[in-house]
Amino acid sequence: MELTGRCNLSCSYCYRRNDPSFDMFDTSLLLDQLSEINPYFINISGGEPLLFDDLFNLAKELKKNCKKLLLTTNGLMIRNFPKQNYKIFNNIQMSLDGDKTLHERIRGRDTYEQIIEAAKYLNGITHVSFLCTISSENCSHIGEFARKTQESGVLPKIGRMCGFGHSSFSPISDPYSWMLILEKTAQHGIINDDPLNFWFDEKKKSSTNPNKIVGGCTAGIAGVAISPELDVYPCVKLRIPAGNLKEQSLKDIWLNSPLFASLRDWHNLKGHCPSCEYVSICRGCRADAWARTGDYLAPDPLCWLNGRGEE
Template sequence: MNPHSIDTEQQPFVLIWEVTQACELECKHCRADAQPDRHPDELTTEEGIALLEDAADFGEGQLVVLSGGDPLAREDLVELVEYGTELGLRMTLTPSGTASLTPAVIDDLADAGLKRLAVSLDGATATAHDEFRGEEGSFESTMAAARHARDAGIPLQLNTTVCEETVEELPALADLAEELETVLWSVFFLVPIGRGRILEPIDPARADRVMEWLLEQANERTFGVKTTEAPQYRRVAIQQHSGGSVDTVDSDDRDGIGRRVGIRAGDGFAFVSHLGQVYPSGFLPEPAGSVREERIVDIYRDAPLFERLRDEDQFKGKCGACEFKHVCGGSRSRAYAYTGDPLESDPLCPYVPEGYDGPLPLETFAIPEEPV
C-alpha cells in the first residue's frame, strides 16, 4: 500500500496505537509526557485485539504502528504483533532505546511478523543522543538493537527530531542512517506539546533550508526520506522540481518525493491513545471519539473533527489562501499547539502566497507554557 493508492477520506495511510505511556526514558521532546509505570486504564489485550480487528476493516495491508511510551512495557506486545499480522495488517513498532529491546525480543518480533522497526536517534554520538533522551546508555542500546534488527531481516527506520538542539547533528545522522542500512529516515519537525514545550524549534526560513537539504539526501542516499509534521516538504519539493508552480505538477504523482497527496493529521493519519481516545495525530490532542465506544473505522471516516481536517477549503489565513494547500496544507498539529485552532496557519512555513494580504502566523515562536 502506498499513499497515492488509497482514499484518505476512507482509510488512513498510518494508524498509530500508543499501547502504553510507560517508559524508562525522560526525553526532552516527549509528546506523551511518559511515566515510569503503566496506566491502570490502558486498553487491555482483549480491547487491543478488538481494535486490530476493526483496523483490518479499513482494507488489506493497513499499516499499524505500535508506539508508546515504550511498547515493550506491555507483556502482550509480541502477541499483538502476531495477531495483527494474521489479520493481514502491516505491523510496525517504535520502541524506546532501552535495555528492554534485547536480541531475544527482536527475534520474537521478527518471528511474529513485524514488518518494520523504527528506532530514534537525535544525536550521532552517545553524548548528544543520551543528553536529549535523558538516559545514559540509550545510544548504545539503540545502536545494538538497530544492528540486530537489520541482521534479523527486519527493515529498519530511523526517526529524528529537528529542533535547535539537534539540527546540527543532521549530517552525521544521515551518515549513520546509511551505515545502519535503514530503509527510511523519518524527520520530525518539533511540535511544542508535552515535554517538547521546553525545546526551541528552528525558525521557518531555516526549516525550508533543512528541507531543501533533506531533498538532496533523498536523491543521494540509499534510504528514503520523509518528514513528520512538516508537510511543506512537498511544497519545497515542488518548487525545486516543477519550476515553483503547483500547476506544472503531474496530477498523477510527481511532487518530487513520490506522493500525489499529503499525509496530515486526520487526513491519512490517525492516532489511538493508550486509553482508547482517538486523535487526528498524537501531536494534535483533540479527541474525536473512543474505541471503547465506537469503531475506529467509523470515527476516522465520520467524526466531524476528521472531516474538517480533510477539507482544505476550511483552512484559515495564508494556509487557506495557498496554492499548495492540496499537496501540503501545513501542520494542523502545530497550528493547534500555537493557536488552539487546528485550521489556522502553520507558523513553521515562511511561504506567503502571491497576492495574499491577510494576517500572518506568529512572527516568532512564542511557545505556550501550557497546552492550549
C-alpha cells in the same frame, strides 16, 4: 497505535506521560474494530511498546488486519527478545537525536550505543530506520545523522518537533530556517514526511490538484492515532479526541467525526492556505498549528510561503 503510555525513558521533549496499558478487554475490542476496516498499515508505538507484556502475540493478530506492520521504539529493549520475534514487522523505527553527547542529553546516559547495537542486532531480520526529531539544538547535526545512519545500514528519517511538551529543547520557530533544514535533508537523502517537504520534490510539486483528496498532512485524512485509553485522535501529536472506541466503533468515528470532516476539506484552513496553489499537496502541519496557536486550522507556523502564518 499507542499500546501503552509506560516508558523506560523520560525524554526531554516527549508529549506523553505514564498511562495505563491496554487491558485484555481493550485489546479484544480493538482487534474487532480493526477487522471492520482493514487499514493498509498499523504503527505500534507507546510509550515504549516493548513494555507491553503480550506484544508479539498481539502483533500476529494485528498483521491479519493490515498489509504492513510497523514498530516504533526507543530501541533499548530490542535485544531482550529473540531476533525472530521481529520478523512480523515490516519496519522498526528507533530514535537517534544527534551525536552521542546530544542524544544522551535528551534520552539519558548510555542510550546511544544501545541504539546502534540494536540496529546491528536486527540486521537481516527486518528493515530498520532511525528517526531524528529536529529541534534548534540538533538541527546542525543533520549531516552527522545521515552519515551515522549510512554507516549503520538503516534508513534515515526526520520529524518536526511541535511547539508543545515539557521540553528544555526548542522547536524551530523561523520558517526560513525550517526551509533550509528541509533542503539539507533532501540533499542527504533523508526521508521526511513533513507537509512542507513538497517544495524539494519536483514531481510532487507539479502534482497539485484542487480535487485531490489525500496530500500533505494526513491527520484525520489518511490515518488516525489511538491512545491507551482508546481515544481516537487525528494524529499522535494532534490530541483532540474525535471519539472513543468504547463508545463508538472506529469505522463510525472515521466516517462521521465532525473533527475529521473539518480536516478533510482544505477550504476550512485559515490564513493564506486556502488560496495557496500548493494546498492540495501540503495542507500544513495541523498538529504544529494547534500546538502553537490553539487552532488546528491555523496556518502552518513554519510555512515560508505564508510568512509566519499570520493573516
